[in-house]
Amino acid sequence: MEEFRKNLINRKRSITTEETTKISLILPLFRLLGYDTENPDEVKAEYACDVGVKTSKKVDLAILIDGEVKMLVECKSAKTKLNSNHLNQLLRYYSVSDCKIGVLTNGVEYRFFTDSVNAGRMDLEPFLIVDIINDDLTILELFSREKFNGEKISGFVDELKYRTAIREKLLSEFAYPSDEFVALIAKRVDSSRLTKDKRRKFKRLIGKELDAILSNVVVDYREKDNPVITTPE
Template sequence: MELFSQLKSLADKIEQLKDKIETEESTKHAFTLPFINILGYDTFNPTEVVPEFTADLGLKKGEKVDYAIFQNGNPILIIECKHWKQNLDVHNSQLFRYFHVTKTRFALLTNGIQYRFYTDLEENNKMDEKPFLEFDITKIKESISKEIEKFHKSKFDVSLIVDNASNLKYTREVKMLIDKELAEPSQEFVKLFANKSYSGRLTSKVMEEFKEIVNKAFNQMISEKVNDRLNSALNKEQEKQQEEEEIDDKSKNKIETTEEELEGYQIVLAILRRKIEKERVVYRDTQSYFGILLDDNNRKPICRLHLNGGVKYISLFDQDKNETKERIESVDDIYLFENQLLKTIEFYDSE
C-alpha cells in the first residue's frame, strides 16, 4: 500500500510538471530518479546507482547506459531513459545491445511515464524483444504496483522475478490478443464458434453474419458479468450496512452519551465549520467509541473519540481510511489535530 501511494504521488507530480520538462536530462531528474528512489535505492550513492554506466560493445568502446543499479557489486538493473514525449518503440534496440554485454538479468526502458521491463526468457543473456512488464505510471493500478515492488531493494530476488516474468509476459500477450479479437474478431476466432453452433455450410455470407454475432455476444457477456459483479458488491454492502444498523439498534439502549463526548463533538464541529456546513457533521455513539461521521455515512469516518477509559484517545483517518490513534489529555487537545481533520474532509469531498 505504501509503494502504491508513493507511485501515485509521483504520477500526480508528473502530470503537473511534464509540460515544463523540455529535455531528456530534465526528464531523468524529475521523473526517473524519483522512481529509482521509490524502489529504495540511493541515487546519491555511486556504489548503488551508477549514472552513465559504461557498457563496451566489442570494438565500440565507451557506450554508456543512463543508469545501472548495483547490489553486492553486481549490476542488477540497467535503465535507459528518453524524453517523456518520445515513443519508446524505436529505442529498445539500443538497450538490447547494452543488455548483451552486462551481467544483469533485467533492463528498463522508460520515458518517465511509460515503463517497460525486460529480461531474457527466450534466450539466455539475450534481451527479449517484448517486455514482461509494461505500465503507464499516470494510470498505475495496485496490481501493477505489487509487481514493481519485487524490484524494491528490500525484496529484490532474481529467481523470484524471473519465475514470475514468464507468467506476466504471456498473460499480457494473451490479454492483448483477447482485446484485439473483441474489437475485431479474426476469421479463425469466428470460425471456432461458428463450427460449434452452426450446422450448415460456412459460406462467406454466413461467416460475415457470425463475425457480427460473435462480437455482439462477447461484448454482451462482458457487460452482463460486470453488472453481476456490481450488483453482488452492492448487495453485500447493503447487507453489511443492515447488519450494522441492527447491531446499533440493539446496543443503543446500553449506550450513554457523556457531556465530555458532546463537548468533543462541538470542538470537531467548530474546526470543520470553516470548510463545510455543520449539518454534514454527525455523531454516532457506540459501546466502544464515540464516532463522528461526514454526511451520516459509516464509510466516511472523520474521527473517533475514546474518552470513557482510563486513557483518552482520538482516532484519525488518512485517505485510505487507515486508522491512527493519538493519545490526548483532554478534549481540548482535539484542537492539536485541526489540520488532519480538515484533510480528512478534503479526501472524502475529492472522491
C-alpha cells in the same frame, strides 16, 4: 505512490530535456523504490557495460544491489513518445551485460524487458509496461530494492507469457470455434454420436453463445475498475 504521481504530473509540464527528465522524474522513482540514488554503489550514471573494451558502451543508469547490476535503464525525455526505435542502444547494452532487466523510460512510461526468448539477448517486446499517470503502481514493488528477486521476476515473466498465449487461444476459439472445441462441448451436452450435421449445428450455436458471453464480459469490465496486474506471491 499517489503523492509521487501527483508530483510527476505537475513536474512533467516544465520538462523539455532528457537530463531534466532523469533528475526530476526517473531518479525520484528509484528513490521511492528504496534505492539510494546518491550512492554510486546502488545507482550509477553513464555506466560502462563493457569494461576493458576500447569503445565503451554506456547506459544512462545502472541499478545495483550488493554490487551486482540488476537493471539497466535507458532514459528519454518526458516529451518523447517511446517506440521500438529507442531500443537499439538498450539492446547493445544488454548484450554485453549479465543484467537480466532492461528498462526503457521517458519518466512517465516504463517498459521492462528481459531475455525470455533467447538467453543473453534482450527481447524486442517488453514483458511489462507501466504508465505512472494512469496505471496501478503496486506492480513496481517487484523491482524495489527490498523485494527485488530474480527468480520471482522470471516466474512472473513466464506467467505473463503463458497468460498471453492462453488469452490468444481463447480469443481465437471465441472468434472461430475449432472442430476440437466444438466436439468437446457437444459431447458435454449431447452424448449421442456427433454427425456432420450435428457438428455444424453445434458450431453455429457455440459461436452465438461465445459472442453473448464475450459481450457480457465487456459490459462487466466497463462497469468495474480495470483489473490490475498483481505481483506474484
